[in-house]
Amino acid sequence: MENRTVEELNKEIKDYCKKWKEILFLGLWEIKIYIRDYVEDSDTYATCSSSWKYLTATIEFSHLLIKDKSGQEIEKIVIHELVHVLLNETKEDGIDHQERVTSHLTIALYDMGTNKE
Numbered sequence: 001m002e003n004r005t006v007e008e009l010n011k012e013i014k015d016y017c018k019k020w021k022e023i024l025f026l027g028l029w030e031i032k033i034y035i036r037d038y039v040e041d042s043d044t045y046a047t048c049s050s051s052w053k054y055l056t057a058t059i060e061f062s063h064l065l066i067k068d069k070s071g072q073e074i075e076k077i078v079i080h081e082l083v084h085v086l087l088n089e090t091k092e093d094g095i096d097h098q099e100r101v102t103s104h105l106t107i108a109l110y111d112m113g114t115n116k117e
Helices: 006-023 071-091 095-115
Strands: 030-036 046-051 056-062
Touching (some): 006 071, 006 095, 046 071
Parallel strands (some): 030 056
């Protein structure tokens, strides 16, 4: 565990985001990353807001809560927030949105599983 500066954490998070955007097929999305002292809910590592209609998202990370986390823990937080990017659409009424997101995740997971062979 480290006591990362905002700049170090920002670079690490952006590297993980780049990696997982590709794995999760989020390449068309514009995802803005911000490092804050704390996020809106002061005991939360990160928050995500996204607009599936416009393929945009904003993820805010709490520097003070994650600066001492291991790289593996930070990577899991990044993955968690990127999955929120996809799941946001399922808040809409109707099964069609859930089906579209499920199809997206199926393709991403299948690709991950078959690329390991």
